[in-house]
Amino acid sequence: MFISKLKLINFRNYNKLDIILHDKLNIFIGNNAQGKTNILESLYVTGFGKSFRTNKDKELIKMNKDMAYIKAEGKKRYGEISIELRLWNNRNKEIKTNGISLTKLSELLGSINIVIFSPEDLKLIKGGPSERRRFIDREISHVNKKYYYNIMSYNKVLLQRNNLLKNIAYNKKLLKTIDIWNEKLVEYGTEVIFKRIEFIKKLNMLSRLMNRRITEGKENLEIKYLSNIKIDKKYKTQDIYESFKQMLEKKIDNDIKRGFTTVGPHKDDLGIYIDNKDIRIFGSQGQQRTAALSLKLSEIEIIKGEIGEYPILLLDDVMSELDINRQKFLIKSLKNVQTFITITELPELMIPLDKEGSIFKISNGSIVQNNDI
Numbered sequence: 001m002f003i004s005k006l007k008l009i010n011f012r013n014y015n016k017l018d019i020i021l022h023d024k025l026n027i028f029i030g031n032n033a034q035g036k037t038n039i040l041e042s043l044y045v046t047g048f049g050k051s052f053r054t055n056k057d058k059e060l061i062k063m064n065k066d067m068a069y070i071k072a073e074g075k076k077r078y079g080e081i082s083i084e085l086r087l088w089n090n091r092n093k094e095i096k097t098n099g100i101s102l103t104k105l106s107e108l109l110g111s112i113n114i115v116i117f118s119p120e121d122l123k124l125i126k127g128g129p130s131e132r133r134r135f136i137d138r139e140i141s142h143v144n145k146k147y148y149y150n151i152m153s154y155n156k157v158l159l160q161r162n163n164l165l166k167n168i169a170y171n172k173k174l175l176k177t178i179d180i181w182n183e184k185l186v187e188y189g190t191e192v193i194f195k196r197i198e199f200i201k202k203l204n205m206l207s208r209l210m211n212r213r214i215t216e217g218k219e220n221l222e223i224k225y226l227s228n229i230k231i232d233k234k235y236k237t238q239d240i241y242e243s244f245k246q247m248l249e250k251k252i253d254n255d256i257k258r259g260f261t262t263v264g265p266h267k268d269d270l271g272i273y274i275d276n277k278d279i280r281i282f283g284s285q286g287q288q289r290t291a292a293l294s295l296k297l298s299e300i301e302i303i304k305g306e307i308g309e310y311p312i313l314l315l316d317d318v319m320s321e322l323d324i325n326r327q328k329f330l331i332k333s334l335k336n337v338q339t340f341i342t343i344t345e346l347p348e349l350m351i352p353l354d355k356e357g358s359i360f361k362i363s364n365g366s367i368v369q370n371n372d373i
């Protein structure tokens with residue numbers, strides 16, 4: 001898929017923007033704080049209905065304005081697509097796909113598939129487990145609406161169970177009602193765990209391959225789903241269900257004491273290893289970057305596998321973080337992927353881009369120059 005046109009009104013520091021995008025490569029170049037990331041952010045919003053930088057739509061609206069408007073038009077395997085969003089200061093956003101209003105944000109997911117790679121992604125490796133869980137959840141939700149529903153439902157039930165646990169501390173009689181919540185938690189939780197294991201298996205195979213290619217066969221990357229619930233290699237849903245249920249029952253006293261649910265997929269993590277060493281602790285910065293790059297490129301392939309076409313890729317400020325070999329590998333891998341790159345100066349690209357494209361020079365919320373590469 002690709003996006004061919006982008007229109008913005010009162011989005012971040014743009015009054016008005018109307019651009020034709022190249023179907024292969026688009027480079028946004030400009031000094032800091034000129035509006036490069038804002039453009040990628042607006043594209044991201046058309047894919048996910050919200051930003052990767054903030055949960056507050058208000059921040060996306062140009063200062064002192066009531067509404068921000070974004071429209072992206074593009075092509076998918078099955079035809080044309082247009083997405084329009086209106087973000088308001090004091091009411092809910094409106095979203096339309098191909099002119100038809102959506103009632104729920106979840107209906108938007110999958111209309112435009114987007115993968116983003118930014119320095120933040122290094123957090124995926126170095127940050128805490130919650131970063132990695134968010135990564136897994138986002139990636140699976142992206143191509144699987146049922147998963148999105150299951151994880152949302154799980155989180156809702158979790159919240160209710162946690163509230164109940166806090167109340168039980170004051171009123172022991174309430175303990176009788178916990179079974180209903182346990183059952184629901186285990187039901188959704190089992191689906192979540194199963195799907196995550198499946199996804200990580202795929203991601204592991206692909207990223208291992210990518211990583212071997214980037215390092216010319218020198219390193220073996222391995223990623224594993226680390227669950228606090230005992231799950232054997234076959235990971236049958238029935239077994240996950242039983243195991244999770246038993247754990248919940250076993251930990252009930254502890255849960256009441258702590259006032260929250262201490263076991264379940266909301267406590268799981270992703271282990272990332274090179275040659276059997278945990279790279280979060282032992283990996284060099286180079287290894288961590290290579291691993292992050294391998295994961296991202298695998299993500300693109302997984303989406304391709306699931307939906308039958310490549311997503312679009314946003315590369316925000318990552319070129320300067322990658323050395324010449326990694327840049328080469330990245331660009332070579334993206335032949336069929338519409339790519340959006342932000343850079344502050346051209347020398348950040350250390351390689352000739354044998355890909356056609358457009359370069360947009362950005363200054364203070366407008367495009368001041370537009371050339372072919």
Ligand SMILES: Nc1ncnc2c1ncn2[C@@H]1O[C@H](COP(=O)(O)OP(=O)(O)O)[C@@H](O)[C@H]1O
Pocket residue numbers: 011012013014030031032033034035036037038039058059060061062063342
């Ligand atoms: N809601 C907003 N209204 C007006 N300007 C904004 C808003 N949000 C951010 N900006 C401005 O956008 C600029 C940052 O844009 P960004 O795309 O992140 O820069 P960069 O080119 O470094 O990627 C800053 O000048 C900031 O003041």
Ligand SMILES: [Mg+2]
Pocket residue numbers: 036037038316317342
């Ligand atoms: Mg930026």
